[in-house]
Amino acid sequence: MSTLCIGGKNNITVNVLEYARTAFPDVRIVCIPDRCDDGVNKWQRSVIDYCKNTGIEIVSLEDVYDIEDLVFISTEFDRIIKPEKFRSSKLYNIHFSLLPKYKGMFTSVLPILNGDEKTGVTFHRIRAGIDTGEIIDQLSFEIKHDWNSLDLYEHLISNGSEVVIRNLRSVLCGDVYAEPQSKEGSTYFGKGYIDFSTIELDPQATADQIRLQINAFAFRPYQLLTYKGVSLIGSKITDYVSIEKPGTVLSEDDVSMKIASIDYDIILYKDVLDSIIEAVKEHNPEKAKRLCVYEKIVNDKDSHGWTPLTVAVYNSDLDLARWFVSRGASDAVVNHNGTTMLMYAKDAGLNSGDWSVFRWLLDEGADPHAKDYSGKAIIDYLDDEKLSKIPEDIRAIL
Secondary structure, three states: OOOOEEEEOOOOOOHHHHHHHHOOOOOEEEOOOOOOOOOOOOOOOHHHHHHHHHHHHHHHHHHHHHOOOOHHHOOOOOOOOHHHHOOOOEEEEOOOOOOOOOOOOOOOOOHHHOOOOOOEEEEEOOOOOOOOOHHHEEEEEEOOOOOOOOHHHHHHHHHHHHHHHHHHHHHHHHHOEEEEEOOOOOOEHHHHHOOHHHHOOOOOOHHHHHHHHHHHEEEEEEEEEOOOEEEEEEEEEEEOOOOOOOOEEEEOOOEEEEEEOEEEEEEEOOOOHHHHHHHHHHOOHHHHHHHHOOHHHHOOOOOOOOHHHHHHHHHHHHHHHHHHHHHHOOOOOOOOOOOOOHHHHHHHHHHHOOOHHHHHHHOOOOOOOOOOOOOOOOOHHHHHHHHHOOOOHHOOOO
């Protein structure tokens, strides 16, 4: 019997494990989580937590070196694999670029910073060297104009999961065709290429270069680009040709500042997510709406995994919840533990007796049977006392 070992972190590793355990019940599946995984779900899912909840065996690299019929797949693994240590040659990696371009690191930053129109993912054999192995499969996609590095990373995760999953049966069966990478267009960027501890906006640039800087370094779980001590989440290039020195602040308010650049004045949008969420908690919809100038912020998550809509739902503010959705907020987002919007609406109903938000979410298509990352649905969190407080029509569908 083959042994499938997935080594890695984050949602891509969970996605592949989830598919493999369902699609290949006769295959032994083991996992090597990254060393930074502490078993707690954060902005990405914990592989350790997933394995514990599903009974997948956690092993070490040393445990799999001598397995002859091993298929090893690296999904954002934090260690360099040395093929000579393995008895098996079925060693594969998913890399977040269109190899041979962007070997190494910063694959969600550099394509945006460089103004690339597209990027993608590559499934390849693991050979000696960094991301040098023969290519088995690739998938490319467009980089949209307003994407930041977090947006790009999430698309790399989803597309990378798809490519690994669609090749999983072939690698398990040994039916793999691979082509050597082109020698032309090959680039590599190592760990020292970007120092994230010192990133700050460089205004000695064109307006579009400034836009790309902000987008490339906007990765909220870790960092946002700053200018004059202000964290930035986006920008808008104006039609006005700059006449002041690049970097000059031309105007400023609560949500933005306008500066001069090499060519055009550009509006820089400030990070006001915490202020928006606080305004929702304080039942101050006017302030919350006034701060939502940069539209993408309505889907940004705070350190708890809450969006402004999450907080509005939990606070039974139907009017504001509807307004956020009208501005593009998604009611399908979940928090770090997979808690759905309808689960928050359930708590709101139990706390306030007002079930209007819950019913509205149902009308919007929310699934009352959806499960969180621990495998529990709404009904699993309700004892007899809580069930008695729920309206009969809602209780009937849970």
